[in-house]
Amino acid sequence: MAQNQMTKTAEQSSADVQAELSKLKSDISSLSASLSDLAAKQTESLNSMARAKVEAVRRTGEETLTEAQKMAANAYKNAESSVKENPATGVAIAAGVGFLVGLFAGRR
Template sequence: MATAAPKSNGTGKSSNEVEAVSKSTDVDELKAQIEILKKDLSALTGTMKGMGKTRAEALKTAASDQATEWKLQGEAAVDHARARGQLAYSQAEQSIRENPAMAVGIAAGVGFLTGLLLRRK
């Protein structure tokens, strides 16, 4: 078997030596690019984390504002219902004072109907 003698490229180095230097340079460049990518990925991760925190804070604030608004609306509805209940109570009380016989008759009728309904069971 014959082996090929290393060829010279005119620089005094064989083509295998030139290839080895070229591959070494390519590997070094690739390593440098990988390091740059790692740094870029780290920066991107930090940016996305910051954006996530900002968005979470905005959503938390919006939810808190909405809850406060609903609380105020609920309190207003309770106050309105309380006022209407008090008005109805005072109107009923006034009606009973003006017509006590009718009030007793209505109460007796309601009691009689309740008795009929409960007796059927």
Template sequence: MATTKAAETARNSKPAPQGDTAEIQAQLEAVRADVAELTRALASYGKAQKDGMTEAARARAEALKGDAEAGLAEAEARAREAYQRTETAVRDNPGTAMALAGGVGFLAGLFMARR
């Protein structure tokens, strides 16, 4: 049994003809070239994706910046308007303004004393 297997292995391990080796080498080179091309294509695709994502993020940041600036301008306008209304109310009714200020001060003093 062991001699039969050894004889079969010896029979199957004959050196390949030179033409087959050259053909295998050519196929291996073609596979290597294909792998190299795929690697380049994937690198190029990854760079394009990165560039696209970077540009999208930059555009979104600019849009958010614009929204924030608009919100800030609106808040400033509202604060100025509220200040003007308060100033007008104080000028029109100075006694009422003084009474309100005194009341607020009194309440603030009570809350601070309870601490």
């Protein structure tokens, strides 16, 4: 009778262990699915933030380019009017720049 009792207890313990393992597998599967969902949401969030940052940098670059183009156009107009007002100075500056370019090019 004690043997029979021990066999039933062992079978019940084995069934309990099997049930616990099955529950553990289910919990791990659920946890894995939750982690996958979280990773997908985080990836989507990070991609959205990166796109927003790229767009902001692009807009800033375009604004800077436009401003630089305006400044270059103004500098060209100022230089042109300065040369028209003082042609001798313009020729002297051009000669000086040519001399410096020749000096640096000759040292290579």
